[in-house]
Amino acid sequence: MSRAEHPSRRTVLAAAVGAVVVSGAGPAAADSATGAEPADPDRGQAPTPTVEYHAWTTYDDWCRGTAHGTRAVPGTRPGLAIATALGAVAYPDPHTGRTSNWEYATWTSPVHTLSVPATEAVASWNAHTPAGTWLQVELRGTYSDGTDTPWYVMGRWAAGDQDIRRTSVDDQKDGRSAVWTDTFAIDDPTTGLRLASYRLRLTLYRKPGTGLTPTVWRLGAMGSDVPDRFTVPASTPGLAQELVVPRYSQEIHTGQYPEYDNGGEAWCSPTSSQMIIEYWGGRLTPEQLAWVDPSYADPQVDNAARFTYDYQYQGCGNWPFNAAYAATYPDLQGVVTRLRSLTDLEALIAAGIPAITSQSFLSGELTGAGYGTAGHLMTVIGFTAAGDVIANDPNSPGDPAVRRVYRRREFENIWLRTKRYNASGKLSSGTGGVCYLYFPARPSPGQRRALESVGVR
Template sequence: MTSSRLTEFHAWAAHPRQGWEAFCAGRWDSTGPRDFSDPFVDETDGSVVRGQSPPVRYETTTWTSPWHRPPFASQEVIVSFNATTPGHSWIEVQIQVTTRQTETTGTVAAERTALEPSCPSRWFTMARWCQELPNPRDPDQGGAIHRAGVDGQADQNARVDTDTLFAAEGRAVTAYRLRAVLLYPRGAPERPAITLLGAAATSLPRDAPVEAPGDTGPAGSTDPTSPAGPAAGLELAVRPLSQMVHRGVSPQYGGGGESWCSPTSVAMAMGYHGVIDPVDAVVPQTARGTWDHAYRGAGNWAFSAAHAAAHGLEAFVTRLPDLRALEEFIVAGIPVVVSASFRAAELDGAGYSTDGHLMLVTGFTASGDVIVNDPASHEEPSDEHVRTVYRRDQFERVWLNGSRGVVYIIAPPGTPLPPHPDRRSQA
């Protein structure tokens, strides 16, 4: 099946690719001092709780992008970024959108462009982020803040849920601009740097959503499965890692490895690209490095990409329309992290159900089925059970219906990407 939505990834970067813009397209401003109190504090048992740390005065520099207008009205926007934060520096990533009312005729959502002027939103904070977490035992060696999203952000235009901005009911995003605030203590020699800031926009649905259970077509749908493409018979040699090996490890991070599908998938991708040693010990480190203290999870999509980028890779979050588009990344030598949700009966061989799960696609069989390093390991604590083959039709369905095609693209800087990584498709 091919997605019934349009997608676009647009970015500003220190080293822009085709279709991206350079940071010189935006505006840098010295925005003066800012006092900030970290809303999280460390406890003596190693846990982190909501509290009020003493305020620290930071100097700030702000970069603001120009307005970008996707070629369609958007229902969702996912922001991702690459940055480094030495010393006690950190960054805040924000988005502002314009919206218009929408109307629905049958199953087709359309922008009601003639009835009202564009309406700008507030600035929404998508991330407060630093590479290293604070070290209560040795503050000089730790980071500045506990990285986190910001809860409870909404206005008449949109709302934020962890890592995604959603247009308010009855509205659609028509344009957005991004802002990065770089913060560093007064007098400190270290400065944060941002090398990529981008957003994946997703259109309103153009057809009625596919019903999951009870249908008789492939994977519960009569929609055709995308045909096998150039990656058929190709598999990348990615060292498998199991999240289940770490059950109960570091329970302050989501109860341990049982919840670490995203960091385990990221660790496998990072290991494949040679920036870390792909052994089991890196999984808890990656969980800590991607942890969102507001969300209380290691599955924040933007934080996952930012962690990989902080180790010298280039990474961003986007959506793809189908497995045929994903195959192009395998051909380019890039394993792809995908987000899916399913019941056990919807994905033969999985052996478990999930409301949200991250896996690493490493290749395709000769017939086009999907070769996956599934960190849930069929719920067995063994790296030997991680490599799995899933039916193409079933996998495509649970991925596109579960997250509408969300992927992490993680690669060394300068790696050639497929010509259209933000490929737009229409069912």
């Protein structure tokens, strides 16, 4: 039905791919000897995830960084662009076998000191990359002992796929931290080592001899130190509201374009992204969709899969690539962050902002789902009067069946926990509240307040 999580690609976090495990009676999350759930130090306490998202978005932000060949661009949506290329470099694309020369320029952010020293960090960005351009995002951090990480590549990205193939980079590590697809992670948090601060570096590329340039509008990172836990405290329902969000099934695309992660059965992330993009009015032209077989329903989902695909990860579930894809639509922004509880989601829904959540669970842990998963994305669109979660779940047999109501307590736990037992009874990870947030480039005052309440500015 779908491929399982590939352990070499994300071992720290549950993979954000639509990897659905066929329903079955999996082992309960219990100690094999006593039948009791493992002790959880957070049970019954207030929510304690520690998360900080920080971004550079304003004209002043871009002016404060260290520019080598780049310039800040003023306007209603300030950005960063190439002014004068520093030179040219050869890039051997590992996914096409072609080596091409590219002019380049760089920008390095000021050092950002984390208010919460982190065990993990995920960068995300919003940019326009016209044909003939692309960009690279890197992170260099300082550990809590005062030493530095290497410069880690967090993504090589272009909106299209004709110049380079967008890609994460494997095998980046220094013996104390590593990058797993899209996530920087401390190897052993029990040592007390943390990421205390970081800088982000942008390298903008263009074809030599042209006046082309990428334009970057948002660059940021989420740092977090979420405590290990099998269960999370229950939040109190506080909202009854449902947003009208388009419903798309990934399953109707099964077998389509298998070169993009084996077709629709693994497309939960781009399918969820497309639902919210269209909620905000994002539409593709017939010309943009002309490459899709005209017999396929919802061709915009095929398009989302193609243009979120990570050629190294070999999947459509790269978190920053999905946020960056959303921001290729006019007047949209996208970020990757973590939230603390369903109360945070209620604040967003009340302001008209749906969210995409990443979770993993056994078939019996989410009543009504009818499946288990090593990692799955769905779109939260509201809450019932009883506080239960209304979700557009792309793992549905057809578009009309996408809307689901899931029990609040079950949903909150499978989304916010960091530890679980998988279908083989082995200890595995949970995402600790990871979500994608897509919202207007110019949010309303109410939307801005809601985003600020969850740490996004």
